[in-house]
Amino acid sequence: MVVQPIGIDPPGDLPGTQESAQKRPLRIALISIYNHRMLRPSRPAPISEMSTIVPGEPLIAFKDVHIGFDEGEVLRGISFEVWPGETKVLLGESGSGKTLLMKMAAGLMRADAGRIRVMGHNVEEMPEHELLDFRRHLGFVFQEGALFDSMTVAENVAFRLREENVPDAEVHSRVLETLHFVEMESALDKYPAELSGGMRRRVSIARALVDRPPLVFYDSPTAGLDPVTSQTIITLILRGRDLQGVTSMLATHRVQDAFGLARFRFDQAADRVVRESNNGEQPAGQQNHHEDSGPTNILVLRDGTIYFEGAAEEMLQTSDDYLKTFLASAE
Ligand SMILES: Nc1ncnc2c1ncn2[C@@H]1O[C@H](COP(=O)(O)OP(=O)(O)O)[C@@H](O)[C@H]1O
Numbered sequence: 139m140v141v142q143p144i145g146i147d148p149p150g151d152l153p154g155t156q157e158s159a160q161k162r163p164l165r166i167a168l169i170s171i172y173n174h175r176m177l178r179p180s181r182p183a184p185i186s187e188m189s190t191i192v193p194g195e196p197l198i199a200f201k202d203v204h205i206g207f208d209e210g211e212v213l214r215g216i217s218f219e220v221w222p223g224e225t226k227v228l229l230g231e232s233g234s235g236k237t238l239l240m241k242m243a244a245g246l247m248r249a250d251a252g253r254i255r256v257m258g259h260n261v262e263e264m265p266e267h268e269l270l271d272f273r274r275h276l277g278f279v280f281q282e283g284a285l286f287d288s289m290t291v292a293e294n295v296a297f298r299l300r301e302e303n304v305p306d307a308e309v310h311s312r313v314l315e316t317l318h319f320v321e322m323e324s325a326l327d328k329y330p331a332e333l334s335g336g337m338r339r340r341v342s343i344a345r346a347l348v349d350r351p352p353l354v355f356y357d358s359p360t361a362g363l364d365p366v367t368s369q370t371i372i373t374l375i376l377r378g379r380d381l382q383g384v385t386s387m388l389a390t391h392r393v394q395d396a397f398g399l400a401r402f403r404f405d406q407a408a409d410r411v412v413r414e415s416n417n418g419e420q421p422a423g424q425q426n427h428h429e430d431s432g433p434t435n436i437l438v439l440r441d442g443t444i445y446f447e448g449a450a451e452e453m454l455q456t457s458d459d460y461l462k463t464f465l466a467s468a469e
């Protein structure tokens with residue numbers, strides 16, 4: 139395997155304060171993940187006329203969104219924004235509503251109340267046929283991976299391109315390029331059942347990125363993976379962010395995922411992952427941010443509401459007991 143993971147201390151060692159953060163920084167065993175054969179996808183042209191980025195608008199805006207079931211309300215008044223170039227990490231315990239929130243943003247689930255605006259569209263007002271077109275602009279890595287078992291890796295990755303009637307030759311080159319990006323090109327003809335959990339997750343990421351969507355939802359992409367494989371997956375996600383300019387929401391219960399995304403970036407000139415020199419502030423080359431938002435921000439969901447919103451480093455400085463427990467108890 140060519141990609142080596144960024145090294146982050148075991149979760150139990152995560153410091154809860156800035157002071158201890160300085161004493162005991164997350165160790166960077168940062169290994170060159172240089173891959174000399176890696177292709178650099180150019181920024182794509184939009185796949186249809188549907189607008190995706192509206193200047194001056196966030197890519198995602200939730201306003202007082204509610205959803206519930208027979209057992210009661212699960213999300214009670216959720217409001218937040220995701221700006222172009224931002225990575226929003228949704229942190230929350232199992233059952234806190236991370237998946238629901240992303241499904242509502244993708245129009246896969248209807249909110250009971252509130253407004254959800256995504257890429258210039260009021261999702262809650264869109265009829266199903268418009269949602270189908272809308273979702274073609276989104277990448278979605280489902281929690282379960284959700285690969286088609288009866289299709290090979292290449293066929294799985296080609297699926298969205300086939301749906302869009304992309305010509306065969308282009309499908310072939312884009313599938314190769316994307317599998318190369320996730321370092322899975324050697325598994326082209328394998329079936330999902332023949333792959334490890336981490337490899338399946340890579341293929342899911344390739345499938346989500348293949349038509350180069352501006353916005354990708356990663357639902358618990360590290361769930362069920364060992365820590366080393368998890369870090370490799372986070373490395374791929376940050377490469378997608380830094381090479382393809384993907385804006386994303388990423389659900390996780392692993393606080394280390396948030397710190398991996400906040401503290402490292404893929405340096406295109408050096409062709410490797412480097413530690414963010416400015417502690418997660420906006421790096422050079424990502425000019426699209428809203429001035430108030432850094433590239434990686436965390437939303438902590440608790441009891442149906444947003445319990446914390448801010449940069450990873452801000453969370454480390456918290457004096458709040460719940461957040462401290464969360465920082466200390468992750469895996
Ligand atoms: N279709 C559904 N019907 C009933 N309850 C649901 C449904 N989808 C989600 N829930 C409930 O909503 C809560 C949040 O679910 P989910 O978003 O999947 O949590 P998370 O992804 O954070 O683990 C859970 O308690 C779950 O049981």
Ligand SMILES: [Mg+2]
Binds near residue numbers: 236237238281357358
């Ligand atoms: Mg979930």
